[in-house]
Amino acid sequence: MPAPPLWLRWLPVAFVAVVLAIEPVTPVHWPVSFLLIALPLVAAFGYGPATVVAITVFAVVLEGVLAGTPCCAGRSVGYLWDIHYVANYACTSLVGVLGAILAVHRMRRERTLATVRSVAETAQRVLLRPVPRMLGRMSIETLYLSAAAEARIGGDLYEAVQTAYGVRLLIGDVRGKGLLAVETAAMMLGAFREAAYDEPDLVGVAHRVERSLSRHAARLAGSESGERFVTALFAEIPDGESVVRMVNCGHPPPLLMHDGGVTELHATDPSPPLNLGVLTGDGYRVDVERFQPGDQLLLYTDGVTETRGADGAFYPLAARLRRWARMRPGALLDRLHADLLAYSGGCLDDDIAALAAYRLPDGVRLPGEGGR
Template identity: 70%
Template sequence: MRWLARRRADSRRTSKVSSTDLRVPAPPVWLRWLPALYVVGLLILEPITPVQWPVSFLLIALPVVSAYAHGPVFVAAVTVFAVAFEAVLAGTPCCAGRAVGYVGERHYVASYISTALVGMLGTFLAATRMRRERTLATVRSVAEAAQRVLLRPVPRRLGQVSIDTLYLSAAAEARIGGDLYEAVLTAYGVRLLIGDVRGKGLVAVETAATMLGAFREAAHDEPDLSGVARRVERSMTRRAEQLEGDEVAERFVTAVFAEIPEHEQVVHIVNCGHPPPLHFGRDGVTELEPTDPSPPINIGVMVGDSYHMDVAPFSPGDQLLLYTDGVTETRAPEGSFYPLLDRVRSWGPMAPQDLLVCLHRDLIDFSGGNLDDDTAAMAAYRLPTELTG
């Protein structure tokens, strides 16, 4: 019983620490200094305005200005300061622009009361803002944990292949979306997957999780890459049959399955309605267009699950770039689409990490910082023989 009590106490302490360790984004510096700037501006206006313009009344807004970036205790203190400062300005003839002060004049008393009431409102607003910021921080931490579970970090090296990945979610606060990728080392070589779930939101995330789980199992069991695609299709179909309504139609996935055998200098590709991978070889950069496109995953049950595998040369020193349509559908401010093939051809040979860093920066520059779709990319580089021996 004592052991159980200690465990419960430890659990409570852990939960308290984890809840207080959440990172709440700090407001901008200028917003934190805004109350002080507001007071300075008022002091500048007070002596230069006509007598009939009591600028000190503007202090009534100071608590609300403070509530944008500070907590309820700070706002309450600012409220007390604002009321006291109003009285000081009202009782100082040189500042009020009068021969005598008017500390107790009824208009000023009304201003004190109004400032106090606004201060109460500002204190409530600050408390509400901080509570929502903590909630958002919690959501972000949960999303980051879900991201790590759903899209596990891919090892930088699998066998003879060096790999790097890029993921950008359109829902910036959620951190996760409907694009997916995976790479596993199997007895048949390194097997890669990149896919794009139709739609966004929780439905897309759940579909992506189902797809990744099916691939991680099938990649080790199926000797043929086409068999991996069929196995994933069957798993997705079973899951879709458990759903009701129109959601089934929202759960198909375009994908590319790739396999890099250890003892063959080739790459096997099964393209299920997805943008074609780019191959970086001695002859430059080329698109690996499918000779017989396969249907997207979860549509094969309707059109036939005939998954065709293409074979292309893939020698040591060659590189493969898999990507989702979030890359090629990125638009410039004037509306043109991102010319991926032309861009990468102009960069020259790069390591996987450098290639994806360059791609990320170029997408941001091309779109003017407005990436409005989920984006995923994976680069796989076959190491030269001297680095694998």
């Protein structure tokens, strides 16, 4: 269970210091020591119940010292057992009991939240397992941010695998939120991981994933079957060709960074999202684009471009990316992450996934390669 922030642990000390500072300078009919009633509640935010009880005892004793000291607030006599101060001691004790209960509740909730986060992080490592940083001649990095801060997992997905046909990439966005979206994402990733190795072309991969998703959606009750769809982008980067092949199923267009410039790779004939293909009956179209050594490809979900700034404007991804087009994948995604948080004021309302793939120049050796 994480410890409370340092400032919360010092807050009771600061509270007492303020009371002691203003008590001697306030009029006698303004008994500032009564503020110590709140001290147990202040302590409950940063300490456990035993410490809250100890601080309550300290508060009652300090109230008695201040009430019984004639010089405080210009008094000529003490008021240790004055009825108002006795009531103050009783109220402080009662608030101390409530503070201890609050501390117990807070600690239980923090333990529960820590457990939920641990389980969610484990699930995310299984669902979105770490992508190898090097696949063939490709350097790859990923970014994932969940809008559900406590769960840290959502319906956006990505994957990258090395196959006999080259490096194959997937990025997708499941409609909806919650556990059903996570279940759909897990099913889709499993289907892609099998099909990517077996199917000789991207059209076959897309068909395999589509059929798996349709079977999954058919098992859902009510209207969820027809409404469960996924936007997705499949990409293939063959080892021996300076091209990238793509099948876009209703997904935001990837961005190609070449020689410091940024180009959106729009599909010439985009396919509908997965599980909606039955509505059109059309097949999948493969687009081929130049992808040379030294080029970089950014795949992302719409959570990136739909991030809003303080003025309500959407995040200008392509324009921002032109400033960082020469960065390598790790630095690029770190910069994108920081910029998204700054642009949104730290309030990301949607899941975000991004995958950057950089084709190493021919003269760059991979780790473990020979040569002088």
